[in-house]
Amino acid sequence: MNIALFGGASLYMFFGLVVLVLITFVFYFYFSLKKREKEITKEREESTRRIYELAILKELGERVGYSLDVEEILQIITGSLRQFIDYTAVGYVVINPGKLKVNTHIEKSVSREFLSEMKSRMVASLSALTDKTYDLENIDEVLSGAIVIDEIKQNIGSLFNIPLVIDGEVVGVLTVAHVTSGLYKEADMTILYKITGQASEAVTRLQEVVKKEKGKLNAMVESMGDGVLMVDSEYRVVVANPAIKRIIKADVSKDVSIFDFIDILGGKFDIRGKLEESVSKKVSYVSERINIDEVFFEIGVYPVAHHLAKGGNQILGAVVVFHDISKDIELERVREEFTGMIVHELRSPLDGVKKIIELIVSGSVDTGSDKFKEYLNMAHQSSASMLELVNDILDLSKLQAGKFEVNKEKANIKEVIENRISFYKISADGRGVSLDLWAGENVPELLEFDPQAVKQILNNFLSNALKFTSKGGAILVSAFVYNPKEALPNLDRSKVSVFPEAADLKVKSPSLCVAVSDTGIGIPEDSIKDLFHTFKQAKLNPVDKEIKGTGLGLVIAKGIAEEHGGTVGVVAKEGVGSCFFFTIPL
């Protein structure tokens, strides 16, 4: 029994102990779990805050990426602040040109006194940061959110300011305020600092890029030869480069308005109408030629659209480009003149032949008479000159198309020149002009060149020399090898005096030089540059008025010499004579 008693009591004690231990354990676990839960909640809060911080920074980065507007950035920040900071009111002050702007959002109703206190502390902070005083009366103010109730006597309990710095300059202050005091902790302020820091960094970077790009763009527009004008959608001038100011004869250092353009263009071009059309219909327009004084322009009007990130376009204004086409018009005119001349030069001899045949067919000329012979001679001359011109035109078009073929072979240059001299000798004798060859000792027997093509050059040089040399004059063909490392050989200057000098020859390696010198009228200095030009002909008066030229021969001669790797050139002294020459590298 005792045992049983003992056993019963000890059993109770044992159970009691077990229960006690169990209870202790349960409590222990309960409390430790509770503690853990608290820790987890705290951690979760912390990570939520971090995630939020990251999210807002990311969002800011993205949104700020599209904006350079400080206010917009501040609005983005203040708008998303509520999610992690408790406040009664949040606001910002920014420095706008002329005055400050304060924008406050009231979360829970406050009194006017609260707001005025908040504003003055905000401005005081800005004043301290920028070291400037601001007029509290002259401020643009915007209020939003809950209504103002003066009966609420609660004043500011907690408040903190965060400056917004862009490119090293304080541009505004962000302020958070609460009625409860001692509310804001280091962590809250830190995150706001981070956010604004990130925003200002992004804007600063963006501004730098924009400044750099703007600088490039400005430099480009400034240096452009074409006149460039850009207007906004209200037709205010945004950009006018120096070229466009010069076009409208405006002072380059002064600003211009759209009216300057309307005045100068007058009825010639409806700039206003075209701009309106361009902006409203988003269409480009390029004008016909428009002259401003003596200069011709093609005026293009193009709409300027900004492609929005969310799609679609926003019309920002229009660009007007004045493109100077005077040179094109001049070229067109020269070409027309050239074509007109060619047509005339072809028509005249052809018409002559036609009229002669008409006369003969009509039977008014006796076939046995001298008149008839004369007419036949005239017809022959006309057809010959026509054929020459047609050949010239064909050669020229071949040269221009790069299809002029030079068939080089071993040939004797002296023989070729002598052949041409004997051909022109009859006509030179007829005019009382001497025609001779002088060949340097250093000219090799055989050289690589196209004898037919070289004959063509000689024909041209010789016929020209004959045209411009009067009775009693002299023509001399000189052939020699010139090595630029050595002195020019001694030429025969007894009958003619105009020769190319070493500098005129412009050869870089030993070359054959053939020069045709005459004692003709020479060439005026200002005409020389046009001589080898396709569409220009020096206006010279030949000695013999029956001979006319198109000036094509010289262009062809130049082409032939260049195909040989050589050059052509001319030296002339007015009233003394001229010398046309070509060179062919050995």
Place this chain on the structure above:
Amino acid sequence: MKKILVIDDDQFFSKTLEAALPADKYILLSAEDGEIGLEKLKSEKPDLVILDLMMPKLDGTAFLKRLQESPDLPKVPVLVSSNLSSVKKISDVMTMGAVGYVIKSDESLQSIVQDIERVIGQETKKE
């Protein structure tokens, strides 16, 4: 006898025209450029001038201008004959006082002769 002055650097034209004109009615004088043309205009006082446009020295247009500007030059009808066929050129010379424009290659000698007779006939009537 009527005197006709042909101012043309194209010698064939004046020669063939001379052959085509009835020799008993007209005397043909020729000048190879505008300057010589002006001299002959003063010295010979022709009844009609046939003027080419593309010529060395003084060209046809400059010749007409000179004629318009100098009151001391004899007032002679000018028939322009050229191979230039641009409408602008034709209207230009017509406003400068030419009585007619003949595109040389478009017309036969016979029709040019008819033009000459018509112009001289009109001028005679005026007198």
